[in-house]
Amino acid sequence: MHYIIMDLEWNNTYARRIKGFINEVIEVGAVMLDENLEYVDEFSRIVRSQIGKKLRGNVKRLTHITNDEVRHGEPFTKVMSEFKAWIGDEENVVLTWGDGDIRVLIENYRYLNGLQILPFLTNYMDIQRYFQIKKEIPKSKQIGLFAAAELVGVDAEDFAHHRALDDSIMTAECMRRVFDKNDFFDHIVVCDDAFYQKLQYKPHAIGNINHPLVDKSLLSFTCDKCGTKGEQLTDWRYGNQFFRANFHCPVCDYDVRVAVRFKKYFDRLETKKNVSIISNEKVKKGAD
Ligand SMILES: [Zn+2]
Known part of the structure; x- marks a missing residue:
């Protein structure tokens, strides 16, 4: 069993075809842990922007990713197929801090590839939600990744904030600190049709x-x-x-x-x- 802890950076931009705004993925980062939560490997790619021409000021400020880097990145489809290959055939769970990144990926796949599902995704877990359960933080009060890291004694200063790989490593550290074999596995969901329906359901x-x-x-x-x-x-x-x-x-x-x-x-x-x-x-x- 491998744990794939993933994080994305995205740029909010106008998408002509849907006449609305979309969060275009500009960076994909992930760290792979084995069943003992030991580090196995990492993944990091800048995605070449295809929808937006320029990064928003706040994205540049937060991520320090430049327009030039994004112009020289790899296309979304190539990055995601490399990501799928990197994940490999071992049974796995993909984890993200909150389900926002998964929603954004679905949006990007749909817009750029016409796909309704994420081809690399078989099992998923929202590690923010699990973290909040273990730390008894109410659902209504969503804790940010940096606050969570501080809460469990991970020194956030050691990480480059708002970069996909560093954020995924920090997420993995938070996961390690709250991992409890007695209930962790209950929170893994199978990514079937109901998973996508539930994710996209608007209350x-x-x-x-x-x-x-x-x-x-x-x-x-x-x-x-x-x-x-x-x-x-x-x-x-x-x-x-x-x-x-x-x-x-x-x-x-x-x-x-x-x-x-x-x-x-x-x-x-x-x-x-x-x-x-x-x-x-x-x-x-x-x-x-
Ligand atoms: Zn009365």
Whole structure:
């Protein structure tokens, strides 16, 4: 088993054919570890830009890659076929810090080669996600690679920041520090059709109240002071991801605004319900 820890540098550029912006890969770096997490080999290539003519200022500043280097790089297709050959036939897992690099690669393959899948990819793991689980960092707070390195005592100063190979070596160091054979393998995913569908799925709020996933029982209000079922004052209106309606508790005599969101993810539905009191103040003021 080989671990392929990969990192990319990319340049955001306008792509005429799709009339939109694309993150064009300009550098591919990777380090290969064996099953004992020992260093085996490394891979580093600059990719010749085919979509963008010039690197953005922030890319030049961060990476220190120059326009001249990118002009003299190898074409994307050649780099990726060399990468596939370098990975070889040994069973492997490709790991990246967050899944952004994988998304960018899919975008590049599609634009430049017309391919919908990554030919070198059989097993994948988001090592940032695993790192956060092991370090008990909530999903909502994504930790950057340098912060992660510091957290586990890897001296980030030893690395050339924002260069693909150095970032991949630093990622490998972070992986070594949190690797736990008891749960590591549970986080490896097979790159089948569902993998690509899930990766490209755009989570969205459901806006049609008659959608089968809309649980009508949540579109209600029960007063938490007295337990009475509230009277609905207004129709449900959808806007800004939420269905909203006003309710009244006849016992306690106050009004609330109820907001419910049904958010669809690839393999789950997330519901959120907010209740806020709207009328107590108004009622009092009106009575004065
Ligand atoms: Zn009540």
